[in-house]
Amino acid sequence: MKILLTGATGLLGCHIAGALLRQGYAVKAMYRSLPQAISQLPWYYQVEWVPGQITSLPDLEKAAYDCQGIVHAAARTEPYPSNVEAYFDANVLATRQILEVTRRLSMQRLVYVSTAAIYQPGTYENPATEESPFAFDLMPSGYIASKYQAQQEVLEAVAKGVPAVIVNPNFLLGPYDFKPSSGALISYVLKNRRVFFPGSGGKNFIDVRDAADATVQALQKGRIGESYLLAATNVPYEAFFKTVASLLPEKRSLIPIPGGLMRSAGRLGTFAERLLGHPLRLNYINTVLVTQDNYYSGQRARQELGLMSTPFQDSVRDTIHWFQGKSFVNTFQT
Template identity: 45%
Template sequence: MEKVLVTGANGLLGAHVVRELLSRRYFVRAMVREQSNLKALNGLDIEFYFGQVTEIGDVAEASQDCSFIIHAAARTAQKPSGLESYRLPNITSTTNCINVCRNQPVKRLVYVSTANCFGNGTIENPGNEQRPFNQWMKKSGYAYSKYLAQQKVLEAVKNKNLDAVVVNPTFIIGTNDVKPGSGQIFSHILNKKIALYPPGGKNFVDAESAATGVVNAMEKGRAGECYLLAGENMTYKNFFKMAAEIAGENPILVPVPRFLIRGLGVWGDFSEKVLNRPLQINSVNARMLCMDNYYTRAKAIKELDLPITSVRKAAEKAIGWFRQNEYF
């Protein structure tokens, strides 16, 4: 039985990756921080290693006897916006995984990046793995740090001293979102009489489908390739409407004008830079809320057999789980 180290195993995607690995009879070692919330991994037959992915000694020790490393740990917060807040958790941690794989008999590294490392597109012409990184996204510490880390992985493969595959999930929704993370989007809809929605849209992917894509990338992805783990493209308006229908609720859906969102973004920048008070919204994510942030899953379907799960089905599972666990 081969052993797989999963960093960030207690996160939304990480917990689903662990379950997918167990279903394929891999032995899983979950690398998590001390005092982490492990609710998403309750009852699973796995081994825990408590340590820091920012410490190469911890990564080296955690990966002992492991055939594969799936590096899913990352800081995903949207504030503050500066790169330095993300350098250690996102870039240094990835460098540590690369160096450990070089020095230990690890067969392959799977780096969990983000779709934001590629240019987005429209419904008719969605973004793909050939689209260059949007330069204005350098103002997002999260997105830019993930891009820089991704480049380090690809460069190591190019230098022929690393076997690695990169996966780029879009916006993940699913069960076991214990923080909650991306599932926080449902808080804008559930138990609300009025639901405000922005004018743009994004790609939503089911957590179980994304996890299957991650493990398939480990088993049969092409070294040095990136794969968008994407689901369905949908406007925020249609997503909110669908979620309300699933939940059996009927909030009044109110559009938020672009100029207002952009204005809030400018205020967010001012609050962070002048008042030293980072807000959830800044000019970068305000711009993203107003645009078509769409991607295609064609490559992952062709090469990784990425399962196709509808957004509705993913939302049904997520909303059911949140209600069962009395969130929102």
């Protein structure tokens, strides 16, 4: 079975390519631009790379003509700007085109990669599940709003017969983070002896290799129309940064910033955005996101997709080793 994969140059997408190959699929990866660093992937030469725009229906049809399934992992993911319009083409329009190609070519299965952030996060004691409400209070986030809209359109297409399954990954850790994306937190600690971090809140972290394997399992085991949170370990920010620092030979000074202070700075950033007319990394919605509890449960994915949970410290160590150019646990086998 051949799968068309979008977003294969991203952290999760490149691991999905490897997981597909491990599980016996042929992989055709669509890309807009191909970073030179991507050739470092152990499975790079086993992937059929095809250029194209994910917002172009002709490009998608041309790429997918000989495929039997699609994994749509491409998205614009940076948490700024705040307006949803900036994300519409990459996150909503592209998903509409993917759905249309799935219909036209009678694909056997579509796996849409959404995000856990569309669900209102839970507490450490009561993490959020797939039954949690949409994060209405986070609507000022253009990224979250656009991913929610795209996911809703996938569900509407399912009601009309499209065989789609949704996965909602949490914060990813692991090697081959070329941009970097999620690994920017660890890269920040590597580059600085004095480390400032949010004094409140936390995240759910998952090894990108586990998330990729579960995404591929969704092609066969996922229930059509179902959503699966890919969640592993809930970790307060203080514990996260202490873990990263403990795995480094040089001592780091860890300095917490009170959540209220960060949110006040975020309000100033949002005000400056309006004055300057262009987005800033520091804005109110981003400071809300990084100072609240963002905790989730992956129970459904564990039960139905066989989601594995690599120990959190091992994921952090492998990420550090990759950034440092050291060897790490390579789960890809031919």
